[in-house]
Amino acid sequence: MSFEDLLRLLHVLGAAVLFGTGAGIAFFMVMAQRSRDPHIIAHVAGIVVIADTVFTATAVLLQPLTGYGLARAIGWPLTEGWIVLSLALYVFAGLFWLPVVWIQIRLRDLAKQALAEKTPLPPAFDKLYRIWFIFGFPAFAAVIAIFWLMLTKPDITLF
Known part of the structure; x- marks a missing residue:
């Protein structure tokens, strides 16, 4: 395997991790939120924060380097x-993505607090969740557009 092939493989794997982890996180957070159960939400959000730290953040740092x-x-x-x-x-x-990471941590903490106090999720949870949900769309669209650009390499004149 040539150095170029290795870089190409690492770059594609990094892109797959970014997209796949993002999609997985979104799915599990949406499903947890739908339960309205602070215990489930706190647990899932805790795992999501770890996954974003281990997988997404690592890929985010390595993608520009391999690219x-x-x-x-x-x-x-x-x-x-x-x-x-x-x-x-x-x-x-x-x-x-950066505000979404902070929001995920805050959603986790609000769910833990509701669980500890044996109260329903506070209104702040729902407001932050809506922002988290909405912010996912432009981020995912941008990643899909990047995939398209990497695959097609269109002749674009910007300057």
Whole structure:
């Protein structure tokens, strides 16, 4: 396996981890929230926070490194339109992902508090959950667009 092949493999695996972990986290958080059970929500949100830390954060850090290495190995200039647009979409997705991580931690803590106090979930939980849910759509759309750009490498003139 060449160095280029290794970089390509790592880059594709990182993209799969980003998308797959995001989709899995979204599914399990939605299902937990639908239960309205603070015990289930606290448990699932706790696992989600760990998964985001272990998998998503690691992939988020490695994707630009493997992408840069791959571009250099293949000889693509970083000013290629599809690469610039991919990077812009990556930052865009990150701007939605960072608050979502904080919201997941807060949702977990609010569910733990409701569980400890034997009370229903507070209104703040529902408000934060709605924001969390809405923020997922532009982030996922950006990641799908990045996949498309990586696969098709369209001739885009930006400058």
